[in-house]
Amino acid sequence: MSLMVDLNRVGAKGSLIQEEASGKWGMVIDQDICTGCQACVAACAMENNLPFVMEEDAGYGRTLHWIRIERFWEGEYPEVSATPFQPMLCQHCGSAPCEPVCPVFASVHSQAEELNLQVYNRCVGTRYCANNCPYQVRQFNWRDYHFLPFHANDFDGQLVFPLHNQLNPDVTVRQRGVMEKCTFCIQRIHKAQDTAKSEGREVEDGEFTTACAQACPTDAIKFGRLDDHESLVSQLAQQERGYQQLHELNTLPRITYLKAERAE
């Protein structure tokens, strides 16, 4: 039948894909210079149309942040010895545990970008991917936060949503009941690729960056190409301090963390 599509040819192999260990896009996070200021969290929310969830839901583990700052310390307050901050976001695993478990292919791998993506329109909300994510970075839309009164002003008995004016037109607003997570700002990747293509060249290292890396005041987060061995992230990832989160699970994460030196 001519209508049949060879899934291997069109590149929709989903979870079957086995990538090389290197990957295409990657990130390096230096825990030594991260101050935990949360600018990346705010920038990510603005860039990717993340709603506020307000106090109650946030306190109950329903924050909608694609990146979060984890704070660890040793000892009891006030004798705390070390406070390394650990920004945690989707690691864009080369062999992602969230992909094979989705029954409807909503959590898929982009072969072109070698990223792990979420198809919001396809998601039915089984939340299996979030359970299976060892990094716990997948976020669920528990309700339609964007359209709740706390995003609105009461204007003569009518609700107006001024915050909707600052939504990023390149990114969808997700409905309730779907899973979402960090995309490595794929809208910026596509934009840079389009520009480069129209000018007949490859995307250069440092030509663009993700919202979190752009906002980081100490440049603790750096984004770039991993398949280019001359790029900044490739060079930084070679450092001795570099390690990958939960590398023992062999998920092939694309983010390298640079260990913090303990300030004893």
Place this chain on the structure above:
Amino acid sequence: MAVTSKYFSGSERAHEEHHEEEHDPRESLMFDPLPRGVMNDMVMESMHTTSWKFWLVLGILAFLVATCFFYAWGYMISEGLYVAGVMRPSFWGIFLVNTVFWIGISHAGTFISAILRVMKAEFRRPFTRAAELMTTFGLIQAGASIFMHLGRVWLAYWLFPIPNERQLWPNFHSPLMWDLLAITTYVLGSTMYLFLPLIPDLAMARDRSTGWRKTFYRILALGFRGTEGEWRHLTVAMNIFAFAIIPVMFSVHTIVSWDFAMAMRPGWSSTVFGPYFVLGALHSGMGAVAIVLFIMRATMKHMDYFIRKEHFDALGKLMLIVSFAYAYFFFNDYIVQWYGGDLATDNLLHWLEGGPMAWMFFQMIGFNIVLPWLTLWNKRIRTTPWLLALIGLLINVGMYWERYVIIPVMLTINRMPFTWRLYEPRIEIFLTIGTFSMFLLFYMIASRLIPLIPVWEVQEGQMTHSLRKVGKAHLPTITEFE
């Protein structure tokens, strides 16, 4: 026809038996036959008799179903899943607990009616139907609980492999997909398996009813008249289904366990989960059968003729054996995980034994292992219906806790300590009450609509059992048909 005598027919043994009055074979249903017409009328009367208490309970259950099931679910669909207690890291909560629990309950029906039928265990005869009904109604609740759990339930049909113009297919790598297919197969298979042995009884009911009931039974009995050829076809069909449903039953709960075992979570990725879940399902199922038999016997007319102490005795023995097997897998699962020494698993096990949910963990061991082992060896306890029902109830509480420990409590501990958080059920409590009420409501309605006792099976059994008189002794004998 082969004739086998059950007891050694020596005169000394017969003499001994004579002194033990409890060994009188006529206490057993199979050796206490009644004429067919009388038995048919007894079953018909039990279906027709309703007291005000029945209607009161039915009304309360219907109210609970309307509010706690339909209204609560509708509210959750219209408001969003935030009304439930699920969050990060416990993305799965009581809905999945209910699913696993109800599938577990549903295993009892298949086990009792299929495996015991294949094994020719005679004590199963009067309560195969009651157990099979639990299968079907339990699976309805399991299916409903899965759909409650979905974030966008109105798109649930995307889970099914429906041909569509975009060539979008479900992901057959996903354990949830296997789960869906297995449960669908099990629902269809077990419903047909419930229906086949029901046909002769429906025909019996059709010949003894009038009005709307007659129409109802006439449609369902498919024109069964009881000719030789019809019986032959029916027996063949039942045999095929009895053998075919057994592997389905084992595979269903194994596949349900793979939802967890295939995932990369401490505590979940355990290779022994398949048999462990199957045994757990049988454990809760047997307990539920004990409860149902007790309620049937206590509330329905003439049931004390059909359901006797011998049945509770046999059921109690089954519960004890299942409890032994369950304990084996339980310790196998936890000891091997503990021995593995993985840091995340260690954290999890310490959390289970010493965290705020430790009471649940230890209650689970107490109700599932300690309680049956301490009580069910005793024949007097086994043959006391209310005691056995109570033990069955406690086993079910223990099995519910087991699933609760495996799903939300184990999900609390993961490899990212920053996200650890305790799950608190919210609207799930109402929806759980709703599913339980719906199960009971369906069961109560069914108890007055279809014969809960498989009359033909009891009659067939009584025909094959007889007391042969040798000298002064009555020797119980069984005639084998094949």
